[in-house]
Each structure stands twice: as structure tokens, then as C-alpha cells.
Amino acid sequence: MKVLKFGGSSVAKPERIRGIVDILKGYYTKGEKFTVVFSAFGGVTDALIEMSALAASGDEAYEAAFDAFRQRHIDAVEELLKDEFRAVVLPELERSHEVLKNLLYGVFLVREASLRTMDYVLSFGERNSAFIIANVLRQSGISASYLDARRVIKTDKAFGSARVDFKLTYQKIREHYAQHPDVQVVTGFVASAKGGLTTTLGRGGSDYTAALIAAGLDASVIEIWTDVDGVLTADPRKVKRAFTIPSMTYAEAMEMSHFGAKVIYPPTLQPALLKKIPLYIKNTFNPSFEGTLISDHADPDGHAVKGISSISHVALLTLSGSGLFGVPGIAGRLFSSLAAAGINIILITQGSSEHSISFAVQPAVANKARKRVEEEFEYEMSMKVISPVKIEADLSVVAIIGENMRYQPGISGRLFQALGHNGINAVAIAQGSSELNVSVVINRTDEAKALNALHESFFLSDTKELHLFMIGVGLIGSTLIEQIKNQGAYLKEKRGLEVRIVGMANSRQMLFQEEGIDLDNWKAALQEKGMDMDPAIFIGKMKELNLSNTIFIDNTASAKVAGFYEDILNSSISISTPNKIAVSSGFAQYQRLKAIAARRGVQFMYETNVGAGLPVISTLNDLIISGDQILKIEGVVSGSLSFIFNNFKAGTSFSEIVKQAQELGYTEPDPRVDLNGLDVQRKLIILARETGLPLEAEDVEIENILPTACREADTVETFFGALANSDPHFEQLRAEAEAEGKALRMIAKLEGAKATIGLEAVDSDHPFYNLSGSDNMIVFTTERYKDRPLVVRGPGAGAAVTAAGVFAEIITIGNYLS
Ligand SMILES: NC(=O)c1ccc[n+]([C@@H]2O[C@H](COP(=O)([O-])OP(=O)(O)OC[C@H]3O[C@@H](n4cnc5c(N)ncnc54)[C@H](O)[C@@H]3O)[C@@H](O)[C@H]2O)c1
Ligand SMILES: N[C@@H](CCO)C(=O)O
Ligand code: NA
Secondary structure, X not given: OEEEEEOHHHHOOHHHHHHHHHHHHHHHHOOOOEEEEEOOOOOHHHHHHHHHHHHHOOOOHHHHHHHHHHHHHHHHHHHHOOHHHHHHHHHHHHHHHHHHHHHHHHHHHHOOOOHHHHHHHHHHHHHHHHHHHHHHHHHOOOOEEEEOHHHOOEEOOOOOOOOEOHHHHHHHHHHHHHHOOOEEEEEOOEEEEHHHEEEEOOOOHHHHHHHHHHHHHOOOEEEEEEOOOOOEOOOOOOOOOOOEOOEEEHHHHHHHHHOOOOOOOHHHHHHHHHOOOOEEEEEOOOOOOOOEEEEOOOOOOOOOOOEEEEEEEEEEEEEEOHHHOOOOOHHHHHHHHHHHOXXXXXXXXXXXXXXXXXXXXXXXXXXXXXXXXXXXXHHHHHOOOOOOOEEEEXXXXXXXXXXXHHHOOOHHXXXXXXXXXXXXXXXXXXXXXXXXXXXXXEEHHHHHHHHHHHHHHHHOOOOEEEEEEEEOOOHHHHHXXXXXXXXXXXXXXXXXXXXXXXXXXXXXXXXXXXXXOOOOOHHHHHHHHOEEOOHHHHHHHHHHHOOOOEEEEEOOOOHHHHOOHHHHHHOOOEEEOOOOHHHHOOHHHHHHHHHHHHHHOOOEEOHHHOOOOOOOHHHHHHHHHOXXXXXXXXXXXXXXXXXXXXXXXXXXXXXXXXXXHHHOOOOOOOOHHHHXXXXXXXXXXXXXXXXXXXXXXXXXXXXXXXXXXXXXXOOHHHHXXXXXXXXXXXXXXHHHHHHOOOEEEEEEEEEOOEEEEEEEEEOOOOOOOOOOOOEEEEEEEEOOOOOOOEEEEEEOOOHHHHHHHHHHHHHHHHHHHO
């Protein structure tokens, strides 16, 4: 025997009831034996409560509410039943409506709706629905009859939430079903007490009805039909990628429901649980879907963590002081005082130092709880051995739930890593030794981020979403976007990474789309839908969205944007940037940013600051961490200057070649930053700092090659004019070098603490002589690479290689985040 139960949402509309008839016909034609329990039509119980409340308050509007109730059921009959059935059902229904109408009139007259009266009023909801549906089933050819559960479910007289007399109930159920072999269509929720008084079973009552009948009949299975695909791994309103849990244990289901997964209310399923009757949660709107099986068996191969859940609003209270240590009875008094005040405790934690006990309650009772506890410990507080109770509000509890956690080390490590990498602070932690759930109290603003981060870490470790916020969509930025777009499918399929650009901005506009900006149309979207750009608002929005796996990308050359790094890192958001300003400004600032990133456990990456995509900074860091001593760093580190001098041959003009370098995307947004040595200086400073030298800009000697008129030009255009005037000067330098068989190279050098940048004419046997294109070449002479130095060489500027360097960092950070 199978017991099925359909909730209110499943029978809210006549067409849904037709769907149920199809499902049941399927069972029936297969010859399966079943009985089916119905809740009242969706919304009916609330309507009955409301009309009684109106009547009890003397408001005649109850009549209109009753009329609507009556009409709704008559409409359903007319829609679902043919004439011959209607002729039987309607008069019956009208008789019952007459009783309800009189009952409400009585309530109206005496201005009172007691729990006892209410139970009777509410019973009309389930009685109507089960009665109507029983007839719809008969009409469809199923041999079925209506069972008013008051005949079999027997309770005491605790109206509103009556206690079941199990022995009597099971006996009545067995007797009834023995005499009625056809399909019994049962009213959920209602029962009766001695003297035929109508009672109800309280919250989750129809599930309870189904469980009682299943237990009474030793049913093989219970199916709870609802409007979702079973129990999901997390609340789908907060975690978009939540999915159905195929199977779980009663204990797990119990834990999930404590944390607000509203699919079932497990206490009511206790009768079935005691008899180990398995339970399916099925979707009326997706009947072929497997749903969730809840049974006695832990699935040894299943996920260690079955679900992730949360309680959105809690307050944490802490009792602390020397008066707690080694004094028995403190916890007893604390919790007794709260119990006496009727305060429910959600979570408790005490460290073994016994210095403090923290417990979470609903925020609404936090002040009352504090007051009660302070009364209880008034003496100890006056003696100053216990401190006043501390309240922390605006908190949430998130929990991971699963029976198999018990057998697996590393689960809590993973939990805290996922929280930590997303910058979520654990305010308090609780785990019972049953190891069925680990609960963490966090700030409420982090709730959704925490749920998503945990969900990703435990269920989707092979697919992860990165959320990028990108300022600067010029040459490098737009190239990066193109690369992300082209590589998207590969990353998703092969690396399980879904890269979304959630925020983007140029100096004029900014755009946010939580589901990810469409990378085929980002330019138009930014222009048409973007709002006025303000970096402070951009960063504020990024923090407010508070998405898991957030990465900030700065593709500008702006000092203003770089000024926000401290704030961003402090918000536990990782950064990747080709912008050299932050790292090459004051040494103190460089150190501070590094320290903040380390403290917050986030990444601050800027490999493209030197040699663009070439592995220069990472190589240097590898040398240093492996204990090598850096003796000298020498290099051509400007891609544009390299290109310019590599291509500056007889018959060309210097200014023309600078223009070409600009057009090829090698130069800084203002090419003078390359020509005046500032860009090279920044790179040398960065390299020196990575070796541990507290180098400042003024410590670097730069040979200036740019004539004053060029340096002082107002705009980039006037600069090019001035540069053309200086062509003869550069031609003379070139010709002199060539005459000696040499080539001009702008060389940066760091030896000991001495940092210099200068234009040198190098011989044909010099390693820098043969550079071509925008090549950079960095030569590390170290204790281990002394006779033959370590060399990194290759194109050191250009949109594709630079963007690719940033892209690689995004992936590195993404891998780190999970
Ligand atoms: N070109 C290269 O080969 C190369 C190599 C390594 C590093 N870089 C660095 O990459 C960065 C970007 O270079 P690019 O060539 O793409 O520059 P670009 O001028 O083409 O683009 C800069 C972008 O930043 C935006 N921007 C500037 N200031 C802003 C502000 N205050 N707020 C918001 N947006 C702002 C602009 O609107 C534009 O979208 C620079 O820091 C550069 O040093 C470039
Ligand atoms: N303008 C820079 C880009 C790379 O940082 C260069 O020419 O090297
Ligand atoms: Na690099």
C-alpha cells in the first residue's frame, strides 16, 4: 500500500487537480494499491481563518468572504464534474455550506471563535477538497470513496493541535481499510476527539495524516506531492544553482527543515519514521521527476554534505567573565532562566576555557533574553565576576548538513576555507558531536554570499562562478573582454570556471549586471544602459552586491582608481591589475597593500606591471623564496622603447616610429610616460621592492632623453609636434652609435641598492643588441645563476600579451578562491 499526500498548492486550481487525476490514474491502471490524502485548496485555510476573525470581531464582511469560499468550491465542481456527478455532489456541498454559514453566524453573534470552534470551521476546507476530488476520481473511472478522517484519527481535546491516540487510531484505520478496498480519498489535517468533536493536527497536519495512515497500514511508501522538485541542496531563492537532493536520511531531512527548508515538517512524519517507511518528495508539476527519497539509509557514496541552509535573522548573546570558570551550575541557571521566560535557543557555544557562553536567539527576543539573564546573574554582575550580557545583532546562521560528514575529516576545513577566501568572518561556531550539522554565525550581509560559496565548494567543486568587476575597457580592457568571451566555453567545459563580468566601467560610464554582462554587446550596453561613472560608487556597488568569488580588475593607468585598492583588499576582494601606479608609488603604500592582502587572505596580483605577460615578477619571486640571492637585475623593460630603438634605422624618423609604437598599442596612454623613463622607473622600482629593497622613485637615477619642449607640451598631439622637431637630435644619437657598430638601448639596472636607467649604445656581442619587435629582456644574475644568468625574453608590451597576463591571473585567483 502506498500513501500519497497532495498539499494545498497542488490542488489550488481545477487544472492542477486534473493533473493529479492523471498521476493517480497511472498508478491505478498499473494495479497499484494506494490511498490519497488532500489538503484544502491552496489559500482556503487562510480564508477560513480570516472569515472567522471577521465574524468574531462583528464585521459583516465575513459574509462576503464566506460567499467567495462557497463560490470557489462550486466553480471547481462545475469545472471538474459532469452533470451526473454534479447532481450528487452539489446538493451535498450546499448542505455542508449551510452548516458553515450558520456556524459563522453563531461566531458573529457571540463575537467569539474559540480554538474548538476554529477546528470545526477549518475542517470544511479539507472536507470540501477531498470530497470533490473523490468524485472527480470516480468520474475518471477510479473506484474511489471519500473518507472523512474524523472517522479514523482519534485525538484528545487539545484543540488547534490535538494529540493523537495512536493505538485507537491505528486500530480504526485498519478496520476501516479492511472494509473499504477501493481507493480511500482522505481529508488531511482533521481528526476527532471523544464525543465526535472535530479537532485538527496543527502545523504540517496533512503530512501527519499521511504518516498516521501509512503507519496504521504498514504502508510500503509515502509520497508527499508538493510544488517543488523535492528537497534542494539550498534555498533556490538565495542559491540559483541549488539542485534536488536525490536521497537523504530522516535525520538530514529533520536538520534541513529546522533551517527553514519548508518542503516537509518532519516532526509530523515521526509515525512513519518509527516504522521506517520510506518517503518520496515529488513535484505535482513535474511528476516524472524522481524527487527526493527520504529513508533510514545513509547513502555511503553520496555527498558528505547533503544540504546548506541558513537562518537569516539571529542575535547572539554572550555571557562572560571569570565567574564562569570552574563554577558548576552557571549554564544550568543561564538556560533555565531563558526557559522560564519562554525563550527558544537556536544555537549554543562555549569554549573549553569556560570564560564565556554564547547563544543565539531570535532578534525579537534578544532584549528580553538579556534582561532575564542579567536578573539571574545580578549578584555575580554586582560583584563584577560576570560582565553585562553582550548582544550582537544583524547576524545569520549558515549550516552544512549531512550524516556522512561524521566519517570524513576535512569537511570543516573546507567550510572555513570557503568562508575565509570570501572574506566572511565566523562570529561563532557550533557543531554537535552527532556531526550532523556544523553551524556558523556570520554577519547577515554575508548570508547569500556564504550560502553560495559553501554550495559551490561542497556541491559544485567542478564548476565555479567568478564575478569580475572591471574598471578600464580601453585597449587592454577590451582585449581582455574579447579573450574572456572567446575562451568562455573552454573554461566552462574543461576547467569548470564560469567567468562573468558583473561590473564594468570606463572613465565616463559604468554598468552592472548580476547575471553577467553580455560580452557580445558590452560596448553598446555600457553606452546605452550605463550610469555616470564614479569610482567610489563603482566600488560601493561591488561591495554591496557581495558576490562570492569576486575579483577586481583595474585596466586603467589611473592613480584615482589605484587609490581604492586598500579599501577593496580590506573588503576581502582580490585584485589583478596591469596598472603600475599602486605598486610603484610610495614604498609604505606598497607594503601596506601587501600586508592587507595577506591579512585578508586575498590575492593582489600585478605580474603584467613588468614585461606585460612575460613571467618576470613570478620568476623573481620563485628565485627569492627558494633562497637564491639576487646580485643584479638588468633589463630592457620598456616594450615601446625597445620597439622604437629596434626599428630606428637610417632613413626613418624617430617621431614616426614613436607614433607606430603608439598605434601598435605598446605605449602608455600618454607615450611620454615611456619616453621620459617614468614607465621604466616604475618597473625597476617594482622589481627592487619584490627583492625586498625599500626603493623610492627618487632613489632611481634616470637619464632623460626627452627634450624639454616635448616634456612640456600640453597634450599628446602637441607633444608629437614637438617630437617631430626633435627628430634631428635623435637621428644624430643614432648615427653616432651606428658609426661605432652599436645600437641604442634603454637599460634599467639594479645592482645592490643602486638603481639606474640610461640610454646605452651596446655592441653587437651584447645580449641586448639583437632584440626585435617590442621585446623585453630581463637578466637575473644571482648566487645560483652567476656565470650564466637567468634570462626572460619576449614581447613585453602589446594588448594581446598584456590582457592574457591579466587573464591568467584571474584564473589563478579563481583557483585559489575555491
Ligand atoms: N599597452 C601595454 O602593452 C601595457 C602593458 C602592461 C601594462 N599596461 C597597462 O595597462 C593599463 C591600461 O592601458 P591601455 O593601453 O588599455 O589604456 P587605455 O587608455 O586604452 O584604456 C584605459 C581605460 O581606463 C579608463 N579609465 C581611465 N581613467 C579612469 C578612471 N579614473 N575611472 C574609470 N576609468 C578610467 C578609460 O576610460 C579606458 O577605458 C595601463 O595602466 C598600462 O600601463 C599596458
Ligand atoms: N608602455 C609599456 C607597456 C608595458 O608595461 C611598455 O612600453 O613597456
Ligand atoms: Na610580467
